[in-house]
Amino acid sequence: MSKEIPYKIYLEENELPRQWYNVRADMKNKPAPLLDPATHQPASLEMLSHVFCEELAKQELNVDDAYIDIPEEILSFYKMYRPAPLVRAYCLEKALGTPAKIYYKFEGNNTSGSHKLNSAIAQAYYAKKQGLKGVTTETGAGQWGTALSMACAYFGLDCKVFMVKVSYEQKPFRREVMRTYGANVTPSPSDTTAVGRKILEEFPGTTGSLGCAISEAVEAAVSHEGYRYVLGSVLNQVLLHQSVIGLESMAACDKYGIVPDVIIGCAGGGSNLGGLISPFMGRKLRGEADYQFIAVEPASCPSLTRGKYAYDFCDTGKVCPLAKMYTLGSGFIPSANHAGGLRYHGMSSTISQLYDDGLIEARSVEQTAVFEAAERFARIEGILPAPESSHAIRVAIDEALRCKETGEEKTILFGLTGTGYFDMVAYQKFNDGVMTDYIPTDDEIAASLAKLPKMD
Amino acid sequence: MSKEIPYKIYLEENELPRQWYNVRADMKNKPAPLLDPATHQPASLEMLSHVFCEELAKQELNVDDAYIDIPEEILSFYKMYRPAPLVRAYCLEKALGTPAKIYYKFEGNNTSGSHKLNSAIAQAYYAKKQGLKGVTTETGAGQWGTALSMACAYFGLDCKVFMVKVSYEQKPFRREVMRTYGANVTPSPSDTTAVGRKILEEFPGTTGSLGCAISEAVEAAVSHEGYRYVLGSVLNQVLLHQSVIGLESMAACDKYGIVPDVIIGCAGGGSNLGGLISPFMGRKLRGEADYQFIAVEPASCPSLTRGKYAYDFCDTGKVCPLAKMYTLGSGFIPSANHAGGLRYHGMSSTISQLYDDGLIEARSVEQTAVFEAAERFARIEGILPAPESSHAIRVAIDEALRCKETGEEKTILFGLTGTGYFDMVAYQKFNDGVMTDYIPTDDEIAASLAKLPKMD
Numbered sequence: 001m002s003k004e005i006p007y008k009i010y011l012e013e014n015e016l017p018r019q020w021y022n023v024r025a026d027m028k029n030k031p032a033p034l035l036d037p038a039t040h041q042p043a044s045l046e047m048l049s050h051v052f053c054e055e056l057a058k059q060e061l062n063v064d065d066a067y068i069d070i071p072e073e074i075l076s077f078y079k080m081y082r083p084a085p086l087v088r089a090y091c092l093e094k095a096l097g098t099p100a101k102i103y104y105k106f107e108g109n110n111t112s113g114s115h116k117l118n119s120a121i122a123q124a125y126y127a128k129k130q131g132l133k134g135v136t137t138e139t140g141a142g143q144w145g146t147a148l149s150m151a152c153a154y155f156g157l158d159c160k161v162f163m164v165k166v167s168y169e170q171k172p173f174r175r176e177v178m179r180t181y182g183a184n185v186t187p188s189p190s191d192t193t194a195v196g197r198k199i200l201e202e203f204p205g206t207t208g209s210l211g212c213a214i215s216e217a218v219e220a221a222v223s224h225e226g227y228r229y230v231l232g233s234v235l236n237q238v239l240l241h242q243s244v245i246g247l248e249s250m251a252a253c254d255k256y257g258i259v260p261d262v263i264i265g266c267a268g269g270g271s272n273l274g275g276l277i278s279p280f281m282g283r284k285l286r287g288e289a290d291y292q293f294i295a296v297e298p299a300s301c302p303s304l305t306r307g308k309y310a311y312d313f314c315d316t317g318k319v320c321p322l323a324k325m326y327t328l329g330s331g332f333i334p335s336a337n338h339a340g341g342l343r344y345h346g347m348s349s350t351i352s353q354l355y356d357d358g359l360i361e362a363r364s365v366e367q368t369a370v371f372e373a374a375e376r377f378a379r380i381e382g383i384l385p386a387p388e389s390s391h392a393i394r395v396a397i398d399e400a401l402r403c404k405e406t407g408e409e410k411t412i413l414f415g416l417t418g419t420g421y422f423d424m425v426a427y428q429k430f431n432d433g434v435m436t437d438y439i440p441t442d443d444e445i446a447a448s449l450a451k452l453p454k455m456d
Numbered sequence: 457m458s459k460e461i462p463y464k465i466y467l468e469e470n471e472l473p474r475q476w477y478n479v480r481a482d483m484k485n486k487p488a489p490l491l492d493p494a495t496h497q498p499a500s501l502e503m504l505s506h507v508f509c510e511e512l513a514k515q516e517l518n519v520d521d522a523y524i525d526i527p528e529e530i531l532s533f534y535k536m537y538r539p540a541p542l543v544r545a546y547c548l549e550k551a552l553g554t555p556a557k558i559y560y561k562f563e564g565n566n567t568s569g570s571h572k573l574n575s576a577i578a579q580a581y582y583a584k585k586q587g588l589k590g591v592t593t594e595t596g597a598g599q600w601g602t603a604l605s606m607a608c609a610y611f612g613l614d615c616k617v618f619m620v621k622v623s624y625e626q627k628p629f630r631r632e633v634m635r636t637y638g639a640n641v642t643p644s645p646s647d648t649t650a651v652g653r654k655i656l657e658e659f660p661g662t663t664g665s666l667g668c669a670i671s672e673a674v675e676a677a678v679s680h681e682g683y684r685y686v687l688g689s690v691l692n693q694v695l696l697h698q699s700v701i702g703l704e705s706m707a708a709c710d711k712y713g714i715v716p717d718v719i720i721g722c723a724g725g726g727s728n729l730g731g732l733i734s735p736f737m738g739r740k741l742r743g744e745a746d747y748q749f750i751a752v753e754p755a756s757c758p759s760l761t762r763g764k765y766a767y768d769f770c771d772t773g774k775v776c777p778l779a780k781m782y783t784l785g786s787g788f789i790p791s792a793n794h795a796g797g798l799r800y801h802g803m804s805s806t807i808s809q810l811y812d813d814g815l816i817e818a819r820s821v822e823q824t825a826v827f828e829a830a831e832r833f834a835r836i837e838g839i840l841p842a843p844e845s846s847h848a849i850r851v852a853i854d855e856a857l858r859c860k861e862t863g864e865e866k867t868i869l870f871g872l873t874g875t876g877y878f879d880m881v882a883y884q885k886f887n888d889g890v891m892t893d894y895i896p897t898d899d900e901i902a903a904s905l906a907k908l909p910k911m912d
Contacts, residue, residue: 007535010466079463080547080838091536091610109565111840111875153835154547173629173880177840179887180831375636379609382536384567384633419567421877424629431635 008085009252016083017247018070020240023278024350025066026285029357031236031349032324034060035311040456043321050222051229051320052237055126059237066282068240070122071129077121077154078244081110086252087381087416093400095380100403102396103258104416105249105276106383111177112147114386114418115272116232119241120144123230124151133226134158138188138213140167141341142174143386143418144232149181160227162188162216165208174422188213195219195317209333210343211316218319233269234314234323234348242275249413250279260291260413262399266391267295267304267362268341270348276415281354293360294399295351296391298370299439301334303327303347304355304362306445311455312346322453325352328440329448335438339367339426340387345448365394366437371430373397374420386418387426464541465708472539473703474526476696479734480806481522482741485813487692487805488780490516491767496912499777507674507776508693509684511582515693522738524696526578527585533577533610534700537566542708543837543872549856551836556859558852559714560872561705561732562839567633568603570842570874571728572688575697576600579686580607589682590614594644594669596623597797598630599842599874600688605637616683618644618672621664630878644669651675651773665789666799667772674775689725690770690779690804698731701871706735709869716747718855720870722847723751723760723818724797726804732871737810749816750855751807752847754826755895757790759783759803760811760818762901767911768802778909781808784896785904791894795823795882796843801904821850822893827886829853830876842874843882 024030034043048057059068070078089102107115127135134157139145145161152159161183168175168187178185188208189196193216199206206212221229232238253260263280265273273295283289297304303326313330314320327346334343347355354360367387374390376397377383385393396414403410420427429435480486489498504513515524526534545558563571583591590613595601601617608615617639624631624643634641644664645652649672655662662668677685688694709716719736721729729751739745753760759782769786770776783802790799803811810816823843830846832853833839841849852870859866876883885891 006469013462076547077838091532111834111838111877113877150835150838154838172884173877176880176884176887177877180834180840180883182835378567378636379606379638382533382567382606382610384636421567421569421629421633424632427636428628428632431632 003256005088005256005258007090008087009256010085011083011248011251013079015251016078017244017251018075019067020070021243021247021279021282022062022066022068022240023281024063024236026282027353029353030063031353034321034323037313037318037322051218053123053126053130053132053228055129056123056237059240060235071125074122074125081117083248084109084245086249089381091380092377096397096400096404098400098404099407099409100400101409101411102400103260103413105245105413106416107245108383108386108416108419112143112150113421114143114147115242115245115275116144116147117150118244118275119232119238119271120147120151121154122241124148124155124157127228128155128157132157132228134160135228135230136160136217136220137230137232138162138210138217140164140210140343142167142171142422143341145183146174146177147232148230149178149183152183153181159183160220161185162190162213164188164210164213170425171422188216190216193219209316214315215317215319233271234344234346236350238271239274239278239348239350242271243278245272245275245415246277246279249276259411261410262292262294262412264294264296264392264395264412264414266342266388266415266417267297267347267351268388269344270351272415272417274348274351281359284359294395295355295360295362296395297362297364298338298342298391299364299366299437300338301328301343302364303345305364308449309352309356310452312452314346323349325349326355328445329451331451332448337436337438339429340423342388342391363395365391368435368437370394371435375430383416384420385416386420387423389415389417392416459712461544461712461714463546464543465712466541467539467704467707469535471707472534473700473707474531475523476526477699477703477735477738478518478522478524478696479737480519480692482738483809485809486519487809490777490779493769493774493778506678507685509579509582509586509588511585512579512693515696516691527581530578530581537573539704540565540701542705545837547836548833552853552856552860554856554860555863555865556856557865557867558856559716559867559869561701561869562872563701564839564842564872564875568599568606569877570599570603571698571701571731572600572603573606574700574731575688575694575727576603576607577610578697580604580611580613583684584611584613588613588684590616591684591686592616592673592676593686593688594618594666594673596620596666596799598623598627598878599797601639602630602633603688604686605634605639608639609637615639616676617641618646618669620644620666620669626881627878644672646672649675665772670771671773671775689727690800690802692806694727695730695734695804695806698727699734701728701731702733702735705732705869715867716869717866718748718750718868720750720752720848720851720868722798722844722871722873723753723803723807724844725800726807728871728873730804730807737815740815750851751811751816751818752851753818753820754794754798754847755820755822755893756794757784757799758820759801761820764905765808765812766908768908770802779805781805782811784901785907787907788904793892793894795885796879798844798847819851821847824891824893826850827891831886839872840876841872842876843879845871845873848872
């Protein structure tokens with residue numbers, strides 16, 4: 001227990017997890033099932049397999065098996081960029097003058113720049129194993145599209161990415177990274193799909209939306225022989241793959257006798273948060289340990305703190321199954337001045353159930369405060385964080401400063417999901433002092449929630 | 457010797473080097489001294505100390521001490537982003553079908569995106585220790601400026617960066633990273649210096665050059681109380697700091713019984729190559745081992761393969777001391793179609809002497825071949841490399857393919873100096889099939905060399 005803690009803990013290869021952990025197996029209240037949008041009956045394996053790879057559809061429905069073997073091919077790929085280091089933020093602690101001990105799990109040391117690769121490679125693997133030609137997806141900020149492009153390049157799969165037109169034009173570098181990995185990147189809405197053509201006809205000159213890109217990607221998958229649609233967050237299968245984050249973190253903590261009191265993650269669709277906390281949550285659910293979990297969301301898109309726990313559409317096109325989740329309504333679109341990701345109207349159904357059961361807390365933070373924390377962190381710890389990750393940094397710093405006041409020597413662990421190298425437009429706004437905050441009014445949220453689907 | 461080699465070797469903290477290695481101490485033929493441009497006499501400590509921090513000037517002149525202690529404060533900073541992993545390129549070997557074993561030392565896992573941080577933090581430390589207010593420098597592609605900004609933020613030093621105007625405008629993201637770290641970034645030429653004003657008057661509308669930016673940075677240093685000028689490559693002090701790359705690589709090799717046959721690095725000013733090979737070269741110079749060393753330079757800026765070994769100006773403004781080096785002439789400017797760095801007209805005097813002594817080989821490669829290698833590497837090994845680093849990748853792949861022909865099981869080690877996230881304009885050109893090659897004619901090089909300074 002008294003082993004000296006290095007700045008960065010890298011597990012040895014033989015200490016890396018060989019199974020994913022499925023937190024649903026230990027949950028007394030299981031997440032509500034996905035529903036067929038037409039019949040409102042639980043989505044069957046057969047139904048899901050039209051859209052998703054079969055093995056992934058099975059994982060989506062699996063609430064019983066606590067551990068699922070990671071295939072060897074995925075383990076090999078993980079070894080190219082994992083383990084991710086568990087970092088002791090010695091310099092940040094010193095700069096804050098806090099008695100707290102701060103650790104972060106850094107997932108940004110790969111070319112996709114985030115944790116998204118952990119699930120992208122799994123989804124590409126199962127697509128390849130099923131003998132598919134390729135996969136389709138949508139991307140907004142571009143982290144998921146980049147990760148999927150890398151994974152598809154590795155397995156020689158075709159990758160069709162529908163990129164929200166405004167991002168396609170404003171983030172040409174992200175687009176070029178995907179193209180370098182051989183992906184076919186189409187600005188959405190496009191004339192390559194029926195839904196795209198319809199939208200272009202109705203709204204000529206539109207710059208697109210994530211909802212529209214999802215609809216195009218799903219159409220492209222079901223209308224091309226040998227293709228399936230894949231998604232980078234929200235789904236249970238994604239949380240399962242992302243558990244590698246938490247498993248590595250827990251192994252590193254156990255190795256050095258580190259016992260986190262507070263575990264913090266940013267929450268958009270919930271994949272990073274779910275992945276980081278899952279194994280720790282498992283211990284809590286089994287009564288083996290206790291931790292405080294904090295989900296951090298933007299004040300401009302506050303699905304946990306101000307949303308409703310209800311069945312809703314996962315996409316604005318309303319083509320995907322219904323999910324029960326904390327949601328702001330599938331038509332909710334965060335203010336245009338909101339930078340970066342975490343713009344999803346809903347939340348993973350697993351995270352939603354854990355939150356509803358009081359096992360997770362949630363906080364919302366404003367973006368200027370987030371970028372203040374990001375800049376401070378960059379200067380002290382040397383890593384320029386993604387805007388998404390910086391939500392967790394904000395709350396970690398707040399908690400550490402609270403410890404300074406109370407004198408508590410808490411151990412804080414947060415997820416640093418990625419780097420901000422492709423988010424410099426947002427940083428520039430902050431550097432120039434023109435970044436603002438936006439908090440939706442109660443009326444706006446109520447109007448959006450009024451359009452939730454009517455359930456029986 | 458039979459220990460299984462992991463994909464990535466991370467040394468433990470207690471295995472990290474605590475001293476830099478100064479290869480000049482083991483060289484029989486020392487690099488030629490810097491000369492005062494006015495008198496052609498060897499530059500004294502006093503003279504150098506007007507421009508550089510005193511401790512750095514001492515390091516510049518030190519040809520005797522083989523090992524120099526790394527100060528504790530620098531060791532602490534190194535621990536934030538080092539060790540850099542020594543990676544076994546299992547996937548690349550498999551894809552090439554080569555019997556060769558390929559390793560690369562990856563220096564890109566930090567926000568500056570390259571090895572430049574290794575020297576930036578050292579130079580900032582000595583500036584702080586000397587009680588200076590700040591430092592000045594120039595930057596072209598921006599890696600050095602970013603690294604220095606990070607280092608100055610850590611020590612609370614002011615950092616004035618003169619950024620070549622065309623880069624300032626075309627690489628706004630690099631600029632914003634520097635600003636996020638608190639640096640003062642000025643497009644060069646500017647009206648903040650006499651030399652800048654003069655150039656602006658003579659050439660209104662000029663987009664600047666590295667030579668002009670150097671002149672402005674040097675003027676800003678000597679004309680501001682409490683400032684010194686710092687440089688990211690070429691100098692002996694920089695090679696000294698960069699020896700941390702080679703020392704870590706050698707420790708990792710020794711730990712696992714890896715014996716490189718060929719060691720490859722890209723060469724612009726020589727800092728990465730010098731840092732990587734120094735300790736191995738030391739063994740070779742002391743007769744303890746033998747290695748083949750290959751310096752890789754762009755065919756568009758071939759200072760080693762087509763330059764002359766002579767005293768020349770280090771900068772186009774001719775304000776710095778004269779250095780004896782392989783040079784294309786200080787007025788040589790690579791074709792505008794050349795992407796990325798490695799544009800320097802000369803070469804580190806240490807590397808030049810070793811090359812002249814036949815201890816290093818040099819190869820020049822064309823940029824489309826370099827980007828082909830870069831794309832292939834990105835897709836197979838998952839890391840999107842910097843254009844500079846990709847020169848080394850090109851030759852490493854060529855060597856591995858040669859082994860495939862001959863059946864030789866050589867062990868190849870190359871330096872992967874950084875990532876290409878801020879070089880997507882070049883990748884886009886390659887993706888679009890509009891990238892071309894340019895090789896200077898003999899006449900062009902002869903014309904440039906005709907302007908070398910006349911020595912007695």
